[in-house]
Amino acid sequence: MSDEPELDSSDDSGFHSPQYALTEDGLLKVYSVGPTTVLGFDGQDVPSEFNAAHYRAAISDLLVANDSSIVAFDLSGVKLVPSGMLGLLVSLKQLDKLTPTVQIFNPSDDVKEVLQITKLNTLIEVHELEA
Numbered sequence: 105m106s107d108e109p110e111l112d113s114s115d116d117s118g119f120h121s122p123q124y125a126l127t128e129d130g131l132l133k134v135y136s137v138g139p140t141t142v143l144g145f146d147g148q149d150v151p152s153e154f155n156a157a158h159y160r161a162a163i164s165d166l167l168v169a170n171d172s173s174i175v176a177f178d179l180s181g182v183k184l185v186p187s188g189m190l191g192l193l194v195s196l197k198q199l200d201k202l203t204p205t206v207q208i209f210n211p212s213d214d215v216k217e218v219l220q221i222t223k224l225n226t227l228i229e230v231h232e233l234e235a
Contacts, residue, residue, distance in 0.1 A: 122146050126162050134166070141172040147181030156192040163192075168201050180210040190218070193228055209233050 131150070135142035143163065146180030165174055175196055179185070184227065196206050207229040211219065219225040 114202060127159065132162075135178060137166065137170040137172070139170075139172060140174040140176060141167055141170055142176045142178060144178030144180070145162055145182050149182055150185050150189050152186045154186050154188045154192075156188040156195075160187060160192055160195055163196060164201075167196075167199065171202075172204055172206060173202070174205045176207040176209060178209050179212070179215060183212050184209075185215050185218070189219065190222070190224060193233050194224060197227060207231060215216055 122135055122144065124134050126132045126134050131145065131148070131154075133144055133146050135144055163175065166172070177193070193208070197203060206227070208215075208219075209231045210233055211230060215226050216225075216230065219228065219230060
């Protein structure tokens with residue numbers, strides 16, 4: 105059994121279409137929940153005023169409620185990620201009730217470069233999915 109999220113041929117990113125928004129602002133979408141929880145931005149860039157603390161609590165609650173051991177972020181179509189989002193990704197590895205594996209799928213070249221320069225790619229698994 106693979107730890108990678110299931111492919112869906114109807115979606116160019118390789119993930120199922122988003123099921124619902126995680127928070128009221130609608131920015132972060134939930135694609136699937138379970139042992140592997142998949143989140144993403146539905147191809148939209150993450151705004152620089154991204155409130156990491158607000159999302160961390162919502163993501164933490166979602167992961168705990170679904171006993172998720174992996175949280176995957178679909179970054180298909182996202183060109184840049186603000187530093188607050190990168191901090192959030194690393195902080196998810198240190199949740200009180202669980203320590204999930206954090207994965208990023210389909211980051212842009214710029215995001216991959218930032219992850220490499222900051223060495224965050226040693227803490228966060230980076231994957232490419234082909235549709």
